[in-house]
């Protein structure tokens with residue numbers, strides 16, 4: 001009896017907390033700012049539109065820098081994701097920035113996040129600046145306080 005009661009409480013608590021976090025907006029790239037499916041789609045699009053210059057592993061080639069870890073993630077530290085998105089939107093691919101749509105670039109950015117070990121979540125990364133600017137890019141996971 002006691003055990004069943006405990007299990008029931010645990011199940012209810014899990015259900016409640018997951019529906020609660022579903023409804024909550026994502027404020028940080030560490031909170032799951034894109035979906036796994038989106039990043040998988042983004043990988044294909046990255047290979048199509050970006051890899052010729054940045055490399056198939058994002059390792060960087062000549063002038064085109066790596067888009068992974070270190071200098072890259074710190075370049076955008078403590079800024080809204082809209083800033084990085086705007087940079088990609090207005091200047092990348094370097095040879096044809098207008099040739100790739102916002103939606104495609106949002107999926108590519110989702111892939112970039114997954115390659116930089118930011119966790120996936122339940123909501124797709126949006127492509128609207130007004131929504132992107134509410135999500136903060138922190139190079140390191142902020143500590144709870």
Ligand code: HEC
Nearest residue numbers: 049050052053063064065072075088092093094095100108
């Ligand atoms: C024709 C070559 C080329 C292509 C294609 C290209 N890039 Fe770039 N990218 C560069 C070069 C060169 C730089 C560095 C010089 C500059 O910023 O203009 C750069 C810089 C960047 C930066 C800034 C890096 C940093 O350290 O902050 C980002 C982000 C970026 N590219 C993303 C992308 C994405 C996403 C795509 C695909 C949609 C893409 N690039 C396609 C050549 C390219």
